[in-house]
Amino acid sequence: MTKIQPQRDSSETHVREVGFVIEAWRHAALGDANFGALLRDFRKQCGQGAEGVFESYFLFLKALGRASRRRLCVGHPGCPGMTRDEIQVLSLLAAAQSGHWVLFDAHLCWLASGGSRSAIATTAVALADALMECGIRVSDRLYVQPPAPGTPCGAVLVLHAH
Secondary structure (H helix, E strand, C coil): CEEEEECCCCCHHHHHHHHHHHHHHHHHHHCCCCHHHHHHHHHHHHHHHHHHHHHHHHHHHHHHHHHECCCEEEECCCCCCECHHHHHHHHHHHHHHHCCHHHHHHHHHHHECHHHHHHHHHHHHHHHHHHHHCCCCCCCCEEEECCCCCCCCCCEEEECCC
16 A cells, blocks of 8 residues: 655645545445445535535446456555555546546556446546536646555455456
8 A cells, every 4th residue: 555645736635635535435345335424525525516426426436346457455444545546546537637538548448447448437537527516626646655664554455346
């Protein structure tokens, strides 16, 4: 697992917003997704557009779970670090938000098998757009730093819907 550090020009608010996106995935992966509590978190971050983002988010996760090329690893809820797969998903969303379609396709190829890419692409773009409408921009400039030895939360969950 790697730890994400924002670049110097990133705000603490951005890190919190990205954290909320990853935390929802982690809870869903555990099967302990208290949808009422998650929706409250989405409302806190997204305001009036929360329900649309919430729906787009879980449609994206469903498509990702069905079409992933391999088993995806996510961290435990509350852990400060991010797995490489979590970073890959954020990079996919960042590429969609910034309109870097070649980069988006590269991330998509890494995550999904050939015939299943369109479902992930469609739901990823919808989620990226919904997040932007709420003022949440996923940065494509994340600095990845390995965790210090002995850092807790090194274990990850494996998510795969096949």
